[in-house]
Amino acid sequence: SVGAAPHIRYNLWNMNRACSVCNNHLSGNIAGYRPKLIEKIGQNKVDWLESNHSVARHDIPYLKRIKAVFTKKCRRLEARIQCNAA
Structure with missing residues (x-):
C-alpha cells in the first residue's frame, strides 16, 4: 500500500485496479490481490516491490x-x- 511504501507510489508495477469493496472495505484484500499481481507481473517484480526500501526522488x-x-x-x-x- 502507499501508506506502507510511499516511495513506490508512482511505480507502474504498483499501479493496478481493485474493486471498490476490496479497496475501501478490505484494506486492499492483500490475500486475494497478491496472487493475481504475481500472475500479472511475475514473482520477481512482486518481490522487488515488497523489498524495495529506497528513497524515491x-x-x-x-x-x-x-x-x-x-x-x-x-x-x-x-x-x-x-x-x-x-
Whole structure:
C-alpha cells in the first residue's frame, strides 16, 4: 500500500485496479490481490516491490510521463465504456 511504501507510489508495477469493496472495505484484500499481481507481473517484480526500501526522488519529467500514461489509459477506458453503452 502507499501508506506502507510511499516511495513506490508512482511505480507502474504498483499501479493496478481493485474493486471498490476490496479497496475501501478490505484494506486492499492483500490475500486475494497478491496472487493475481504475481500472475500479472511475475514473482520477481512482486518481490522487488515488497523489498524495495529506497528513497524515491521523482523528477518533474518522470511525473509528467506517468501522468501521460494514465491519461491515455483513462481515455481508452472511457472510449470502451461509451462503445459498450451504445
